[in-house]
Amino acid sequence: MAGLRMGQGVLRRKPIEQIEEGIPSEQLTRSLGLWQLTAIGVGGIxxxxxxxxxxxxxxxxxGPAVLLSFLIAGVASAAAAFSYAEFAGLIPKAGSAYTYGYAVLGELAGWFIGWDLLLEYTAIVAVVAIGISGYFNFLLGETGAQLPSWMLGAPGTGEGHEVDLFAxxxxxxxxxxxTLGIKNAARFETVVVGLKVLVVLLVIAVGVFHIDTAxxxxxxxYGVSGAFAGAATVFFAVFGYDAMSTAAEEAKDAQRxxxxxxxxxxxISMVLYVAACLVLTGMQNYTEIDPESGFSSxxxxxxxxxxxxxxxxxxxxGILTVMFTFMLGVTRVWFSxxxxxxxxxxFAKTHxxxxxxxxxxxxxxxxxALIAGFLPIGEAAELTNIGILLAFVVVCVAVTVLRYRRPDLPRAFRCPGMPYVPAIGALFxxxxxxxxxxxxxxRFxxxxxxxxxxxxxxxxxxxxxxxxxQGAGTGTQ
Structure with missing residues (x-):
């Protein structure tokens, strides 16, 4: 009997109509407009x-088919994005995939996806910080500046390296x-994302005049299979909206x-990706492209x-904005x-x-900071992938289940092609x-x-x- 009760307990679901914002000390402020939210999403992608x-x-x-790699990954990501969009309009609360899974698939499923995202998003922040640190060290080298080797990388990443202090x-x-408040932080993010987009547009506008169609x-x-293998790699560059959706409770008109x-x-991100790939592979033969700094080379x-x-x-x-989006994501999942x-x-107390x-x-x-300072980028990166992919699977499955279980719920956005589009996102x-x-x-x-x-x-x-x-049980005795 106890086992039956436990089985039922792990499947208990948060009623969608009763998802509240909590007591005053556990509330977030709705201050983000459409374009601030979009900037956070672009910043993450x-x-x-x-x-x-x-x-x-x-x-x-x-090779040049990297263009198709991004398009394939974009289509698959869009299938999941449609599912996220339906949930974001239906349940405009903090937590994203965690909250959606809790409301539709039950407490244990929600716990697992939330627990996974705590690790995945934190690791992504660390990985991105290590990547920026590498660029920073390169630029310092270009200027001739010399910094102590102990602060330039994690142990084992170079001679004398003890910690990646900049990361x-x-x-x-x-x-x-x-911590400055979501409105001030989002304002900074919007400005930086604007600068990033301008740099990408500059790359495209100048580079297009140096394309050699040969x-x-x-x-x-590498064959058509190479384009699909490339899609598997670049897929991790075409999500970010999932972390942005964790800020739903801070949007002014979240349902819309x-x-x-x-x-x-x-x-926006896919248009820029495709145009940039055309320019990159047109300016330089794929065999000569520097795999670490392609556009610079x-x-x-x-x-x-x-x-x-x-x-x-x-x-x-550009990469700094990714840190912002994913740290925003992990803190909102944890808060929720x-x-x-x-x-x-x-942990849920707010300022x-x-x-x-x-x-x-x-x-x-x-x-x-500890992960970024003391782990090589390869080891940190291995922590980032599986949880996010499972979050995509959960959201795609949950949106389908809820569409058929509760067709009466008012949906500001409806995922098209139900159930085929969510199935594509889950299977991919x-x-x-x-x-x-x-x-x-x-590790997982x-x-x-x-x-x-x-x-x-x-x-x-x-x-x-x-x-x-427990309260209901006590009241009935």
């Missing part, structure tokens, strides 16, 4: 993908920005604006070294889980005037998971086991739904 990944995939996997400071700076031949040097912001941010190759340095600075600015009682309420979860923001800031995400190494699976399994211990040791009894059940 355009980063290393356009400045680094495009060149690496063109050089190693797809750590970036994580703490991002946390500081988020570089497009052969278009499939969140679905639009998700679609706008993906559309391409512009140097045509005698525009000065612009190459501008691009390097733009890359630093704590407000629901799955983690201690202490009395800025109305942001300051406690979890600083915890995430220090945690990501599952396919990409098969590309992950066994090391990733081991260990993290899940830790999560199971915490859930059954604390969350199962302390969640707000569990307390409501």
């Amino acid at each position: 355009i980063g290393a993908g356009i400045f680094t990944l495009a060149g690496a995939v063109a050089h190693e996997k797809a 750590m400071l970036l994580c703490l700076f991002t946390a500081y920005l988020l 570089n497009y031949n052969p278009f499939f040097p 604006h969140m679905p639009k912001a998700i679609m706008y941010s993906l559309a 391409a512009f140097k190759a045509v005698g525009l070294s000065g612009l190459a340095n501008v691009i390097a600075v733009g890359a630093i600015i 889980m704590s407000r629901d009682g799955l983690l201690p309420h202490w 009395p005037t800025r109305h942001v979860p300051v406690r979890v923001t600083w915890i995430v800031g220090f945690a990501s 995400s599952l396919w990409l998971i098969t590309f992950l190494s066994w090391h990733t699976w081991v 399994a260990v993290w899940l086991l830790i999560g199971l211990v915490i859930y059954f040791g604390y969350s199962y009894r302390k969640s707000e739904l569990a307390k409501a059940e």
Whole structure:
């Protein structure tokens, strides 16, 4: 009997009509408009993908067909984005995939996806910080500046390296920005995203005059399969709207604006990705593209070294916005889980005037700083993939289940092509998971086991739904 009750307990769902914002000390302020939300989404999508990944995939996997790699990944990402957009208009609360899973698939599913995202998003912040630090060190080298080797990288990444100090400071700076209040932080993000987009447009506008169409031949040097293999790699450069959707509770008119912001941010990013890929592979033969700094090397190759340095600075600015978006995401997931009682309420307390979860923001800031400072980028990157792909699967499945379970709910946006479009998003995400190494699976399994211990040791009894059940049981005795 106890086992039956426990089985029912892990499947308890948050009633969608009763998802409240909590007590005053656990509330967020609705201050983000449509274009601020869109900027946060673009900030999360355009980063290393356009400045680094495009060149690496063109050089190693797809050649000029990297253009198709981004289009394939974009279509698959759009299938998941439609699902996110329907949920964002239906449940405009903090937490994104965690909240959606909790409301539709039950408490244990919601816990797992939220627990995964805490690790994944934090690791992404650290990985991006390490990447920016590498660009920063390169630019310092170009100016002839010399810094002590102990502060230039994690142990084992170079002679004398003991800590990546700049990466750590970036994580703490991002946390500081988020503690200033969402309105001020989003204003900064919007300005920086605008600068990033201008740099990308400059690259496209100048580069188009240096295209040699002979570089497009052969278009499939690695075969058509190379374009699909490239899609599996660049898929991780075409999400970011998922982290942005965690800020739904801070949007002024979330039911209308969140679905639009998700679609706008993906559309803008895909147009820029495709145009940039055309320019990159047209300016330089794919065999000569530098896999680490493709655009900088391409512009140097045509005698525009000065612009190459501008691009390097733009890359630093562009990647910084990714840190902002994903740290925003992890803090809002953590805040939402704590407000629901799955983690201690202490974490859900917000600043009395800025109305942001300051406690979890600083915890995430220090945690990501430690990862960035002491782990090589490869080891940190292995923590980032699987949880996000599983979040996509959960959202695509949940939106389909809810459409048929509760067709009566008012939806500001309806995912088209139901159930086929969500199925494409789920299947593509599952396919990409098969590309992950066994090391990733081991780390993921260990993290899940830790999560199971915490859930059954604390969350199962302390969640707000569990307390409501206990109160109802006491009242009927």
